[in-house]
Amino acid sequence: MLADTELAGVKLSKGCCPFILWGSGSLDQTVFDDPETFDLARKNVRAHTTFGLGGRHCPGNILARAEITLSIQRWLDEFESVDLSVAADQVHYEPNFGFHALGHLPLRVKRRV
Numbered sequence: 232m233l234a235d236t237e238l239a240g241v242k243l244s245k246g247c248c249p250f251i252l253w254g255s256g257s258l259d260q261t262v263f264d265d266p267e268t269f270d271l272a273r274k275n276v277r278a279h280t281t282f283g284l285g286g287r288h289c290p291g292n293i294l295a296r297a298e299i300t301l302s303i304q305r306w307l308d309e310f311e312s313v314d315l316s317v318a319a320d321q322v323h324y325e326p327n328f329g330f331h332a333l334g335h336l337p338l339r340v341k342r343r344v
């Protein structure tokens with residue numbers, strides 16, 4: 232910080248170096264109702280912070296969105312169903328301070344005939 236300031240009631244001293252958790256922003260209960268529910272139809276679905284905000288907004292977001300869209304389209308074309316092959320609480324997340332990082336995602340897929 233270049234000067235003492237306050238953000239959302241938290242005092243930040245000159246010289247300190249806050250770390251922004253973009254993933255946490257997407258789970259902000261003051262912005263999203265029931266934020267942990269995967270809901271593509273929510274009114275403000277585009278208010279997520281996955282790609283950051285403002286001056287640090289991810290310049291690769293257009294490429295990333297295109298890659299993700301293509302992959303999902305390909306999956307939907309190829310597979311009739313995709314399910315977890317383990318219980319949801321068995322999914323392994325890597326210890327990671329900044330991101331919700333999946334270590335493995337065991338899936339059972341059924342190919343279209």
Ligand code: HEM
Pocket residue numbers: 251253280281282283286287288289290291292294295
């Ligand atoms: C799902 C995929 C991606 C996600 C979730 C993502 C997310 C982010 C986030 C949150 C930031 C801000 C980081 C910060 O403030 O410290 C960022 C920055 C950045 N991203 Fe991405 N990104 C993705 C894909 C990509 C791709 C495909 C590229 C390039 C081809 C890219 C290039 C960059 C660069 C160069 C920055 C630094 C921008 C700066 O510091 O001004 N990203 N990304």
